[in-house]
Amino acid sequence: MSYLHSDKIKILETKASEIRQAIIDSVLNAESGHIAGALGMTDVFVLLYFHTLKHNPKDPLWEERDRLILSNGHICPALYTTMAYAGYFPIEELKTLRKFGSRLQGHPHREFLPGIETSSGPLGSGLSQAVGMTLADRIDRGRSSNRFFYCLVGDGELQEGQNWEAIQMAGKERLHNLIVIVDRNNIQIDGFTEDVMPLEPLQDKFEAFNWHVINASGHDFDDLDDAIIQAQAVFAKPTVIIAHTIPSKGLGVAERDFRWHGMPNKKIKIEKSKWKITI
Amino acid sequence: MNNELYLNPKLFSDSENIEQMSMLQGFGEGLLAAGDHDKRIVALSADLRKSTKVDIFANEYPERFIEMGIAEQSMASVASGMAAMGKIPFITSYAMFSPGRNWEQIRTTICYNNVPVKIIGTHAGILTGADGGTHQAIEDIALARVLPRMTVLSPCDANEAKSMTIQAAQTNNPVYIRIPRGDTPLVTTKETPFEIGKAKIFFRPDGDADIGVIVSGHLVYNAIRAAKELDEEGIRVRVLNLSTIKPIDIDAVVALARQTGKIVTVEDHQIAGGVGSVVAETLASRAPALMRFIGIQDVFGQSGRPEELMLYYKMDINSIKSVIRELYEN
Numbered sequence: 001m002s003y004l005h006s007d008k009i010k011i012l013e014t015k016a017s018e019i020r021q022a023i024i025d026s027v028l029n030a031e032s033g034h035i036a037g038a039l040g041m042t043d044v045f046v047l048l049y050f051h052t053l054k055h056n057p058k059d060p061l062w063e064e065r066d067r068l069i070l071s072n073g074h075i076c077p078a079l080y081t082t083m084a085y086a087g088y089f090p091i092e093e094l095k096t097l098r099k100f101g102s103r104l105q106g107h108p109h110r111e112f113l114p115g116i117e118t119s120s121g122p123l124g125s126g127l128s129q130a131v132g133m134t135l136a137d138r139i140d141r142g143r144s145s146n147r148f149f150y151c152l153v154g155d156g157e158l159q160e161g162q163n164w165e166a167i168q169m170a171g172k173e174r175l176h177n178l179i180v181i182v183d184r185n186n187i188q189i190d191g192f193t194e195d196v197m198p199l200e201p202l203q204d205k206f207e208a209f210n211w212h213v214i215n216a217s218g219h220d221f222d223d224l225d226d227a228i229i230q231a232q233a234v235f236a237k238p239t240v241i242i243a244h245t246i247p248s249k250g251l252g253v254a255e256r257d258f259r260w261h262g263m264p265n266k267k268i269k270i271e272k273s274k275w276k277i278t279i
Numbered sequence: 280m281n282n283e284l285y286l287n288p289k290l291f292s293d294s295e296n297i298e299q300m301s302m303l304q305g306f307g308e309g310l311l312a313a314g315d316h317d318k319r320i321v322a323l324s325a326d327l328r329k330s331t332k333v334d335i336f337a338n339e340y341p342e343r344f345i346e347m348g349i350a351e352q353s354m355a356s357v358a359s360g361m362a363a364m365g366k367i368p369f370i371t372s373y374a375m376f377s378p379g380r381n382w383e384q385i386r387t388t389i390c391y392n393n394v395p396v397k398i399i400g401t402h403a404g405i406l407t408g409a410d411g412g413t414h415q416a417i418e419d420i421a422l423a424r425v426l427p428r429m430t431v432l433s434p435c436d437a438n439e440a441k442s443m444t445i446q447a448a449q450t451n452n453p454v455y456i457r458i459p460r461g462d463t464p465l466v467t468t469k470e471t472p473f474e475i476g477k478a479k480i481f482f483r484p485d486g487d488a489d490i491g492v493i494v495s496g497h498l499v500y501n502a503i504r505a506a507k508e509l510d511e512e513g514i515r516v517r518v519l520n521l522s523t524i525k526p527i528d529i530d531a532v533v534a535l536a537r538q539t540g541k542i543v544t545v546e547d548h549q550i551a552g553g554v555g556s557v558v559a560e561t562l563a564s565r566a567p568a569l570m571r572f573i574g575i576q577d578v579f580g581q582s583g584r585p586e587e588l589m590l591y592y593k594m595d596i597n598s599i600k601s602v603i604r605e606l607y608e609n
Contacts, residue, residue: 117363118359118360119392121387122387125352125356126356128353128355128356129356129363131357132357132358132360135345136366137364139343139366140365162356165348165352168348169348169350169353169357172348
């Protein structure tokens with residue numbers, strides 16, 4: 001079943017392609033930053049900011065907004081760029097990424113840029129904060145609250161024990177307004193997740209903690225949108241969408257290569273012309 | 280004594296038979312009083328609701344009480360999320376685990392985020408007693424005070440713990456309150472004024488003082504008794520209750536150092552990074568004084584009754600007196 005019109009999908013795809021190139025340009029300009037996760041999650045950010053989220057870029061603190069909590073703060077080039085294209089701040093400002101005095105800190109800071117829900121970077125604590133926000137919302141508005149709390153986490157990040165403290169609590173409290181999206185790109189700094197410290201069977205682990213689990217393609221807007229709509233409908237449990245993504249998606253020279261988690265080693269010489277998004 | 284402060288009169292007339300009360304009880308009553316007035320206040324516990332006395336609030340307001348299970352790291356960040364939604368969360372556990380185990384979560388998700396989460400660290404110091412060194416937090420002041428935006432408070436008794444809790448609930452920044460286990464002497468009364476950021480002279484002999492004692496926490500009682508007994512020997516000692524460790528009351532500390540030139544700090548905490556360090560840092564550039572430091576000297580605690588431990592770690596009245604005497608004669 002498809003909810004997204006094919007015209008809408010075309011618009012999102014074009015947006016994603018523009019944003020990917022802008023991410024590359026801003027990271028190149030900063031001469032540091034994390035490419036693989038940012039490009040891999042671009043489609044998720046685009047769907048959220050241009051379709052799913054209840055938000056107002058001109059009034060970032062609007063009380064009725066959904067909350068987007070980015071736990072793996074290092075992929076913030078994707079967050080910043082999508083926010084700029086959504087109208088939160090001028091696209092021009094992306095050139096200041098990671099520079100002195102910039103609102104676009106190397107890892108997001110809540111107080112620097114309105115629209116950032118929480119400061120993050122040190123891995124493993126975003127999910128707890130999302131749980132706290134959802135709990136506070138339930139205290140104030142009860143179980144029929146129609147604000148949703150979307151928390152994006154990296155897959156390698158799930159090796160941090162604190163996540164599982166939060167996961168057990170969300171299961172206990174049946175926080176159905178909490179929707180977690182895991183960036184399942186299979187890489188982390190030291191290599192492939194299953195070599196560094198295996199996460200599988202990831203679905204079984206979440207289910208054992210009383211979560212509803214949906215697997216989705218992280219690059220298929222239709223599939224992702226279906227997953228989010230299903231997650232919004234599930235009432236008895238929190239939902240995790242395991243979004244299967246390709247790290248560095250769209251940057252041909254870097255796709256699937258864990259060495260691109262951060263900026264590539266200076267020894268990897270890439271011609272300027274290769275820093276181009278090919279999709 | 281300082282009459283304007285309405286201190287416990289027994290402190291000066293019958294100090295050995297002074298009433299005792301648990302500072303945890305003071306905190307619990309303070310949280311309930313704060314919660315009565317402000318519905319934004321919520322409390323979180325990591326499986327220690329009775330021993331931290333957060334149960335007083337939890338029993339009255341179960342809908343505003345969150346049981347985390349044994350998960351202090353998540354507790355700090357869950358509280359941060361609740362604060363982002365407009366709540367004023369109090370997180371409660373033993374100081375060893377909060378701010379001990381969850382220090383980075385407090386740094387990043389509470390202080391860096393700048394949200395008004397209040398951290399109640401109980402069983403701080405060696406008064407924790409029989410549980411032994413694993414559970415005696417003697418590093419927590421150091422951990423808390425290095426965090427920008429954090430206010431650090433240490434009550435001298437149950438009354439002050441209650442006033443402190445009520446005032447901490449009204450500030451917009453993160454606050455850490457360290458509270459020991461067990462009953463301690465009531466140094467103050469319900470009428471004693473308290474204000475975050477103000478240090479008060481609790482004992483002032485007639486005339487100019489020879490020595491200034493700067494003390495925080497339950498040891499205020501021992502320090503006052505030591506000062507009183509020394510007064511009878513002709514050594515005049517002023518005792519400053521440093522219940523706000525950060526931001527420190529610079530004027531009060533500097534005035535005492537200028538007046539006496541000799542300062543002794545007293546704390547149930549490591550010397551490094553604690554009250555002694557704060558006072559030395561404050562005075563070094565403003566009013567350098569000869570100093571002595573009473574506290575834990577870079578060792579861990581151990582099991583024992585509180586009075587045995589205070590004797591062993593030289594925080595008892597006689598030990599305080601002998602350090603003051605030595606500095607007086609120096």
